[in-house]
Amino acid sequence: MEMSHSGDELARILATLANPHRMRVIAALAHGRNYVSALARELGISRPLLQLHLAKLEAAGLVTAAFELSADGKAMKYYDTVPFTVTLTPQSIALAARTLTTVEGDS
Amino acid sequence: MEMSHSGDELARILATLANPHRMRVIAALAHGRNYVSALARELGISRPLLQLHLAKLEAAGLVTAAFELSADGKAMKYYDTVPFTVTLTPQSIALAARTLTTVEGDS
């Protein structure tokens, strides 16, 4: 289920998804949740870099984070995808554009 | 009608749409075609800046350009939207991510 987004929200979501690393993160998490160190190994990128991308994905509301204690008592941060459906058409873009807040000169 | 995109194509489309100016361009052209100088005035941005954004929109296949001679013989470049429908879900992103070409270390 997906309500309509404001122009700024939509822009943020699109900007967030428009990145190869973040697309791969979504793809990896679609298979099942995972914690960041394991995910970094799976994707072959450094952990700080992955944390940067995860933060952006979370800020856009596309993934969620949950702390969990592993069997041996370690604090693991698990990430999972948030189900979403966004349909893009010239009309939907036009509709969203009406609520953009970016300041510029008046007409 | 919209066939499925490669990961790189999708990333380019999303990156192109994720910009306030370009969203407004799509919105303006959805009302009807226009030429660049008039469009720049309507949007309140400079012509070189608009040309930059139009070039990106055209490169992503979201708008088309057509030259036309006005009544008084001036060469005008008219832009129009290309109808498109892109549906974004975790699954569609995951599918597209499999065809990304960005090089990185193997598993």
Add this chain to the structure above:
DNA sequence: GGCACGTGCTAGTTTTTTCTTGCAGGTGAA
């Protein structure tokens, strides 16, 4: 000619994003 309108292009600046490096803390097990 000079002005108003259309087009294109390029060089350089500013801003944003991406990425690396390196350090801090914690736990449990040998």
Add this chain to the structure above:
DNA sequence: TTCACCTGCAAGAAAAAACTAGCACGTGCC
């Protein structure tokens, strides 16, 4: 204690995107 694993954060470098300013060309009209 030392090692292996987990987490967080921040400073600085590198790369990409956005934007400005200014020039070129063309036309028709006064």
